Amino acid sequence: MNDKKTPAPRRVESVIAKTRSSSGAIDAFVRHARAVAPVRGGETGSGRLILALDATMSRQPTWDLACKLQAEMFDAVGKAGSLNVQLVYFRGFGESRASRFVRDTDALKTLMTKIDCRGGHTQIGKVLSHALKETGREKVNALVYIGDAMEESVDDLAEKAGRLGLGGVPVFVFQEGHDPTAERAFREIARLSKGAWFRFDARAAAELGKLLSAVAVYATGGLKALSDRNRPEDRRMLEHLRGGRER
Helix, strand or coil: CCCCCCCCCHHHHHHHHHHHHHHHHHHHHHHHHHHHCCCCCCCCCEEEEEEEEECCHHHHHHHHHHHHHCHHHHHHHHHHCEEEEEEEEEECCCEEEEEEEECCHHHHHHHHHCCCCCCCCCCHHHHHHHHHHHHHHCCCCEEEEEECCCCCCHHHHHHHHHHHHHCCCCEEEEEECCCHHHHHHHHHHHHHHCCEEEEECCCCHHHHHHHHHHHHHHHHHHHHHHHHHCCHHHHHHHHHHCCCCCC
16 A cells, blocks of 8 residues: 655645635625625615595695605615605595506605695595505615595505504605594594604695605604604604604
8 A cells, every 4th residue: 555645736825825816805805795785674775655535626735746845765875875755645636556666766756746736535444554555575764644624434444554553564654734533533543553743834845854754764764763853843753653652
């Protein structure tokens, strides 16, 4: 038997060296990607938000205002993440539609300016059902609803709102006017979905814009993102989400 040891082939050493070099390049790439990519998960990242509006005839002034203010939702998120917004509306005789999800304010404004308000009854139940279906396909982080009336079964709406709450989709309801029937229903939708109810006043456009921006921040980064930004509207939103009540 020949006990003489044979030297390892030089090509094996070459392969090992290349492997180490390749591994170092991969590590460098991963470090770079982490540095430039938005943090996802619990931090500010990518959020999906549904913006739903009552587009019946009485809502035209509010619709026009919403067209102007929706940009603040995108601006609030900024470079720290991305916001994907879907427009949902109802009007006329049973008409209820949803757009695709868009990532920039110009695209959403283009969609909104093509729509005119028409007479009809509320279809809030369809909005809630749609949100349930969407989040079943891919997580929806928040639903914003703006309206002034409620002409449906409160029990049916409450059941759907509760399911949204269980699915982690809070509903942020902005009510224009002082209709007591609508207020009771809207507050219940917000409570059961673990969202928040606010009085919407077209004369206080700046305040509405700030609150919409807070919802957008929540949709992309949760409670932590609101705490980190820590503006007055963020603290107000946190109070609601943690159990406070609107006066």
